[in-house]
Amino acid sequence: MQRGAGVGSGARPAKAPGVFETIAAAASTLLVRPWLLLVPLALDLWLWLGPRLSPAAVAEPIGRWLTRSEAAVPAAAAGEPGAGWFSPQDWGATGDLADLVGAFVPALLTSIDRATLPELWPRPVVVPDPGPLAALALGVIVLGVGGLMAFLTMLARVAGDEPLDRGLLRRAGAATLRYLGFLGLALVVAVALAIPAGIAFALAELLLGVPAGLSLGLTVLPAALAASVLLAFTAEAIVLTGAGPLRAPLLSARLVRRHPWPALGLLLVVQTFVFGLPLVAGPLVETLPGLLLALPAAAFVATALALAKLRFFADRTEASGVRRQA
Numbered sequence: 239m240q241r242g243a244g245v246g247s248g249a250r251p252a253k254a255p256g257v258f259e260t261i262a263a264a265a266s267t268l269l270v271r272p273w274l275l276l277v278p279l280a281l282d283l284w285l286w287l288g289p290r291l292s293p294a295a296v297a298e299p300i301g302r303w304l305t306r307s308e309a310a311v312p313a314a315a316a317g318e319p320g321a322g323w324f325s326p327q328d329w330g331a332t333g334d335l336a337d338l339v340g341a342f343v344p345a346l347l348t349s350i351d352r353a354t355l356p357e358l359w360p361r362p363v364v365v366p367d368p369g370p371l372a373a374l375a376l377g378v379i380v381l382g383v384g385g386l387m388a389f390l391t392m393l394a395r396v397a398g399d400e401p402l403d404r405g406l407l408r409r410a411g412a413a414t415l416r417y418l419g420f421l422g423l424a425l426v427v428a429v430a431l432a433i434p435a436g437i438a439f440a441l442a443e444l445l446l447g448v449p450a451g452l453s454l455g456l457t458v459l460p461a462a463l464a465a466s467v468l469l470a471f472t473a474e475a476i477v478l479t480g481a482g483p484l485r486a487p488l489l490s491a492r493l494v495r496r497h498p499w500p501a502l503g504l505l506l507v508v509q510t511f512v513f514g515l516p517l518v519a520g521p522l523v524e525t526l527p528g529l530l531l532a533l534p535a536a537a538f539v540a541t542a543l544a545l546a547k548l549r550f551f552a553d554r555t556e557a558s559g560v561r562r563q564a
Contacts (some may be wrong), residue, residue, distance in 0.1 A: 253561035255555040257503045257546075261436030264545035267397055268538060274340040274396060274545075278344045280535040281336075285347040286355055286529075290334045291378070295371045297330025320562045335371075335378050342382035343389060348535060349516035349524075357524040380418065390477045392546045402512035409477075416476045424469075468494050470505055481557040489555065497554055504550055508543050515539065 255263065268274055332353065340348030347355075366374050388410040395402060435458060439450040471490035475481050494501045515536055522528035539540055 254497075254500075255549075257500050257507065257550070260549050260553070261507065261542060261546045263543045264397075264549060267464070267545060268542055271396060272375060274393060275534060275537040277392075278540050279533060281339060281343050281345040281385070282347050282533050282537065285334065285336055285340070285345060285352065286533075287358060287361065289334070289364050291374065292330065292365045293333045293335055293371065293375075294362050295368040296327040296332035297333070299368075301326035301330075301373075306340065309334050314557070321379075335375055336471055337402055338375065338378045339382035339385060341379075342386040342546065344537075346516065346519060346536035346540075349512075350520055354520075354524045356524070356529060380414075383417050383421070384410070384414045386473060387411075387417055387477065390473060390544065390548065393541070394477050394548050396549065412480070413476050416481070416483050420472055420476070420486060423483055467502065467505060470494070470501070470553050471489060471547065472474050474548050475555075478548065478552055479555070493554055495553060504546065508547070511539055511543060532562065 297325060323370075334352075386405040388406075391406060391410040391413060392402065394400075439453045442453055443450045462503045468491040469487050470488045471493050475486040475489040475493075479486070479489060519532040519536060522532045
């Protein structure tokens with residue numbers, strides 16, 4: 239078996255480990271290499287203590303647009319705090335562009351109201367102008383993707399007993415470009431499908447009286463859920479096989495089709511953590527001792543699950559003969 243950016247080395251058993259066995263193996267790796275938690279911990283510490291990148295420059299124009307829009311929810315358009323589905327005033331006052339990094343790199347504090355966190359010192363606020371804000375937001379997204387790819391590449395190399403040499407940065411950079419390409423293609427496909435779907439929903443409501451919301455719920459939402467499951471291992475495919483933005487999602491979809499129930503089980507565990515841990519940790523982070531306990535605990539769980547997804551992909555793709563990155 240070739241060694242490289244993969245997870246593990248040496249001969250593997252004919253039967254791939256189960257979901258919980260895979261998670262347990264990942265957790266065991268972290269117990270002997272706890273420094274692997276530094277990436278999610280660093281992001282959480284930034285979200286707690288670092289400068290807040292305020293989106294206020296675009297929140298006000300969005301609020302004015304919602305006020306003029308006939309389709310806007312009245313409470314949200316009025317900007318009442320906590321009312322409606324979206325309040326531009328609340329977003330401008332408390333929002334943080336650094337949360338865009340948390341959309342890729344696992345972090346606890348992206349899902350928690352940071353106004354309740356204990357304050358060691360006043361958190362500085364940076365309010366960019368509208369022009370630089372768009373470029374800054376794009377840069378933060380690229381930083382998030384790069385952080386994710388560096389995080390996964392580091393996990394893969396350490397778990398595979400590979401050295402953390404200069405090749406780590408090179409591979410992480412190449413993986414970042416591939417994943418950005420995948421996101422760009424996904425955006426193009428989504429827009430291309432949204433336009434005819436919107437026209438079809440409008441015609442169905444106009445000619446048949448079928449509410450557009452019902453059509454959306456019966457077609458788009460199930461399709462989006464199925465796509466998210468099939469593409470859930472795209473990042474792992476890029477890191478472990480060096481696949482490009484077209485082949486990586488195909489490898490992910492093939493893995494899910496061949497091993498649907500284990501894949502769904504692992505993804506269910508991951509999503510349970512994503513949605514459940516902030517609810518459990520919410521009361522803890524309101525005190526300094528609780529916060530100092532919750533942050534490393536959340537980083538441990540998030541890193542273990544990220545490593546488990548890598549192991550899951552590696553164990554099953556090697557058995558099917560997928561060539562891993564040398």
